[in-house]
Amino acid sequence: MAAGEARRRGRGRRVRPARAGAELARRARDRGRRRAARHRALGDAVRRPRARSRARRPRRRLRRHPFPRALAAHPHRQARPGAPRRHTPRRKTGRLTTEPRTIRLRAPDNWHAHFRDGPMLDFLVPVFLDSGWRRRIVAEPNITPPVLTGDRAVWYRDAILERARAHDPATTVDPVMTIQITETTPGATVRDARSKGVGIGKVYPFMVTTHSGNGVQDYDKIYPALEAAQDCGLIVQFHGEHPSDDIEGLNKEAGFTAILDRIRARFPKLKLTMEHITSRAAVDWVKAQGDGVGASVTVHHLFTTVDDVLGYSKASGGLMRVHHGCKPQPKWRDDRAALNEVVLSGHPRFFYGGDDAAHLRRRKEAEGSACGVWNTMAALPLLVDLFDREGQLDRLDPFLSEHGARFYGYDLNAESVTLVEEPWVVPAEVEATGMGDSVVPMCAGETLKWRVRA
Numbered sequence: 472m473a474a475g476e477a478r479r480r481g482r483g484r485r486v487r488p489a490r491a492g493a494e495l496a497r498r499a500r501d502r503g504r505r506r507a508a509r510h511r512a513l514g515d516a517v518r519r520p521r522a523r524s525r526a527r528r529p530r531r532r533l534r535r536h537p538f539p540r541a542l543a544a545h546p547h548r549q550a551r552p553g554a555p556r557r558h559t560p561r562r563k564t565g566r567l568t569t570e571p572r573t574i575r576l577r578a579p580d581n582w583h584a585h586f587r588d589g590p591m592l593d594f595l596v597p598v599f600l601d602s603g604w605r606r607r608i609v610a611e612p613n614i615t616p617p618v619l620t621g622d623r624a625v626w627y628r629d630a631i632l633e634r635a636r637a638h639d640p641a642t643t644v645d646p647v648m649t650i651q652i653t654e655t656t657p658g659a660t661v662r663d664a665r666s667k668g669v670g671i672g673k674v675y676p677f678m679v680t681t682h683s684g685n686g687v688q689d690y691d692k693i694y695p696a697l698e699a700a701q702d703c704g705l706i707v708q709f710h711g712e713h714p715s716d717d718i719e720g721l722n723k724e725a726g727f728t729a730i731l732d733r734i735r736a737r738f739p740k741l742k743l744t745m746e747h748i749t750s751r752a753a754v755d756w757v758k759a760q761g762d763g764v765g766a767s768v769t770v771h772h773l774f775t776t777v778d779d780v781l782g783y784s785k786a787s788g789g790l791m792r793v794h795h796g797c798k799p800q801p802k803w804r805d806d807r808a809a810l811n812e813v814v815l816s817g818h819p820r821f822f823y824g825g826d827d828a829a830h831l832r833r834r835k836e837a838e839g840s841a842c843g844v845w846n847t848m849a850a851l852p853l854l855v856d857l858f859d860r861e862g863q864l865d866r867l868d869p870f871l872s873e874h875g876a877r878f879y880g881y882d883l884n885a886e887s888v889t890l891v892e893e894p895w896v897v898p899a900e901v902e903a904t905g906m907g908d909s910v911v912p913m914c915a916g917e918t919l920k921w922r923v924r925a
């Protein structure tokens with residue numbers, strides 16, 4: 472997004488997190504009072520029971536081409552000046568016609584997220600909780616210095632939990648610990664980390680993404696660590712892009728499957744995840760594997776293509792959109808179609824991993840722009856809208872909170888998160904307290920159909 476554009480958008484507002492929290496709480500109280508008043512006046516239940524709402528919505532077959540519709544409702548279309556705003560249709564519930572629909576989800580897990588460190592950590596943790604991410608969140612290890620050992624992972628988890636408890640003393644958030652596996656990680660370090668409760672090892676390719684200067688060039692060199700991981704049951708997550716300069720950027724993910732084939736042949740019992748996949752090639756590769764291979768999918772890769780980043784889509788208005796830029800970069804429409812199809816089909820080895828990757832505005836809107844999409848706030852509203860439009864709401868809980876939990880060996884969450892079908896304007900930017908800057912969220916300044924209930 473061009474500098475200053477968000478400010479020009481009248482609908483977007485700059486929100487201070489602390490004030491935003493108070494404001495949300497106040498609005499929630501007001502809503503509760505209004506709802507109670509309506510109950511008293513009308514003596515009726517206003518919230519549609521979930522079972523009934525599902526029963527009423529006939530299950531549609533998965534569209535062969537979900538995108539025309541997804542594009543028509545693409546959030547960026549709504550943001551264009553002068554474009555008609557879409558309004559949430561009010562559903563009729565008996566006599567009442569004004570109460571918005573609600574959906575109660577099993578509390579979602581997020582199998583890939585960046586909490587960062589220092590003041591950014593203080594800033595981000597409350598946003599995760601307020602945006603509905605209140606259970607398991609995989610804490611990526613690419614902080615400074617990186618998380619390379621079990622001891623540092625335990626420190627990081629405690630640091631995240633401390634911030635979470637300060638924001639909400641009753642928090643149920645569960646930061647899932649990771650260690651980064653590099654070419655010099657000894658097997659003993661993997662075993663030690665596992666004994667300290669670390670469940671995931673993370674492999675970044677050399678110099679492909681943020682803080683990946685210590686990433687892997689020669690995958691044979693991580694075999695001792697992978698062997699230990701296979702033995703002690705550490706699941707390994709791969710940022711699946713080939714580090715070789717001989718393989719060009721948009722082909723790096725498809726090219727990486729050759730590396731994974733070799734790893735699979737050598738360590739057939741190693742459980743692994745191909746993360747934040749973006750291509751039909753990756754979808755097909757993961758589908759062709761057995762139970763030991765899973766894949767995480769972000770929300771931005773379900774919605775955007777490379778044209779949205781490079782400024783070729785109508786929605787981009789002909790401008791390069793750095794806030795959509797991330798690694799792996801979104802690919803072509805057919806790749807996005809493959810992601811949508813597999814996720815909406817309910818395939819049990821595909822689960823949500825947001826790759827929530829906040830960067831300060833000055834790091835994004837720069838020559839040498841940092842990669843990463845900050846989707847934490849918009850993710851759940853966008854996913855509910857997508858699954859709803861495709862008539863697949865029944866498959867949203869599995870995608871968000873069941874497939875991943877089963878793959879990683881956890882019980883299903885007992886908690887829930889509620890979303891309300893009410894237009895919600897995503898802030899144009901959020902002040903990054905104490906950092907003299909802000910962070911621009913996905914769908915900045917745009918109106919989404921659903922919002923997370925505080």
Ligand SMILES: NC(=O)N[C@@H](CC(=O)O)C(=O)O
Pocket residue numbers: 585613680681710796797798799826828829842843844
């Ligand atoms: N996804 C990104 O584009 N960036 C991530 C790193 C990563 O997960 O690749 C980040 O740390 O900002």
Ligand SMILES: [Zn+2]
Pocket residue numbers: 583584585611826827828
């Ligand atoms: Zn990431």
